[in-house]
Amino acid sequence: MTDTDMTMAHQSVWAPTGTLTIDTVADHWGDLCPRLAEDVRADLSAVTRVDxxxxxxxxxxxxxxxxxxxxxxxxxxxxxxxxxALLGITSDVVVVTTATTPAPRAGEKG
Known part of the structure; x- marks a missing residue:
């Protein structure tokens, strides 16, 4: 078994659905936390909203x-x-895309 196979064998997939918001994070944390004893791949494709x-x-x-x-x-x-960048999140955590029409910054007119 190669190192790559070993890594994949010890990887857990966490795939929450719905929202990751103030109302749901406690439940999501309860599901996610025990998985962190292994490498975790978080699949957020079914998440509809994040605050x-x-x-x-x-x-x-x-x-x-x-x-x-x-x-x-x-x-x-x-x-x-x-x-x-504002949140201090790097691309190894979240895929960052450039919006086609950026939202105006505070104090700027749209």
């Missing part, structure tokens, strides 16, 4: 995984260009 609590959950999961010597990778999630 700041959801972003915090993803960052906390990455921190816990790193402290355990594990990896936490998010797939099928997007943030508008610039949002990831």
């Amino acid at each position: 700041t609590a959801g972003v915090q959950l993803l960052i906390a999961a990455r921190r816990v995984a790193r402290e355990a010597g594990r990896h936490f990778h998010v797939h099928a999630a997007t943030l508008p260009g610039g949002a990831a």
Whole structure:
């Protein structure tokens, strides 16, 4: 068995559905936390909405995984260009895309 096969064998897939919001993160954390003993691939393709609590959950999961010597990778999630940088999120956590029409910044007219 190769190192790649070993890594894949110890990877858990976490695939939440619905929202990652202040109202749901506690339940999602309860499902995700035990998985962080292994490398985790988070498939967010079925997530319909994420608020700041959801972003915090993803960052906390990455921190816990790193402290355990594990990896936490998010797939099928997007943030508008610039949002990831403002939140301190790198592309190994969330796929960053550039919006075709960026939203105006605070104090700017649209």
